Amino acid sequence: MKRIVLAVFCAAMAAGMLFAGGKKDGPAAGGDASLTNITSRGKFVLGLDDAFPPMGYRNEDNEIVGYDVDLAKEVAKRIGVELVLQPIDWDAKEQELNTGEIDCIWNGFTITEERKANILYTPPYLKNAQVVVVKGNSPVNSLKDLTGKTAGTQAGSSSVDAIDEAPEFKSSLKEVIEYKDFLTALMDLDVGGIDAVVIDLVVANDNINRSGKDFRILKETLGEEEFGIGFRKNDKALADKVWETLLAMAKDGTVAKIATKWLGADISIIGK
Structure with missing residues (x-):
């Protein structure tokens, strides 16, 4: 009886090792x-x-x-x-x-x-960098000049993080409006709905170059990334x-x- 039990046990162990070996590289074994x-x-x-x-x-x-x-x-x-x-x-x-x-x-x-x-x-x-875009004829030439004014940006973007990580700048603003995307924010800037847009530098440069809008980018940035x-x-x-x-x-x-x-x-x- 003991020999039978031992034989069954060994067979089960061998089968288990074979099965484990077949799945060794798969996701179930922690593989990627x-x-x-x-x-x-x-x-x-x-x-x-x-x-x-x-x-x-x-x-x-x-x-x-x-x-x-x-x-x-x-x-x-x-x-x-x-x-x-x-x-x-x-x-x-x-x-x-x-x-x-x-x-x-x-x-x-x-x-x-x-x-x-x-x-x-x-x-x-x-x-990339986080920058501020204003209209060409805006009196704003620095971040300080935006005190009491309204800035727009894109919801969920790193521009929101950049504003949050500059508490003094954020508290100086009258309001921060979050739009679905940067293009909508820039359109609102163009019609005078807001005073500035906090935006990625690559997006700002592209929009200014392709649209021909009278926008300019402030020299001060809110950080590189x-x-x-x-x-x-x-x-x-x-x-x-x-x-x-x-x-x-x-x-x-x-x-x-x-x-x-x-x-x-x-x-x-x-x-x-």
Whole structure:
């Protein structure tokens, strides 16, 4: 009887080891299947604000275009998957990512310590700053000149964080109005609804250059920052593959070509 029990026990142990060995590299054993999930599905879903030029926005034909879009298209092509552009409510971007609706946030996504607690970022790929835009004929020439005036910005953006992190400046303002996107805030500035817009430098420069509006950017800034691509915390394999591909694109000149097209010069910091 003991021999029978021992034989059954050994057989069970062997089967268990074989089963465990077969699942060793799978997600159930703690492995990261984020890259294989993308390649097997054949699609890479990018979440973005489709009103954030020049990073990602809709052109006259209602197509989503931009600097980040072109970078992502080339990355997806080299990985061998289809890029799916998914416009999202920027104020709910982290929720969209963590519920699996999108695979990454790639749209001038500022790296902050607070966000890093919940987001896995790539290294930074572009430098940026938070600036203040006013009308050309405005008497405002400094942050101090905005005392008692109304400023607008985009809800859920790093511009909101920049204002919060400058309590003296914020308390000097009469009001801070948060809009759905920066373009709406700039339109309100143009018609005199607000006195200034706190905005990303790359967006401000692009809007002024393309729209021809009589806007100007104050010399004082509310701080410098960097853009990164955001992934779910456990999706390291996918994040690493995207960054590895961008490094190869920087090395062969593709990034420089895309940056010159959208930003006027190769100001990328990928691999630098």
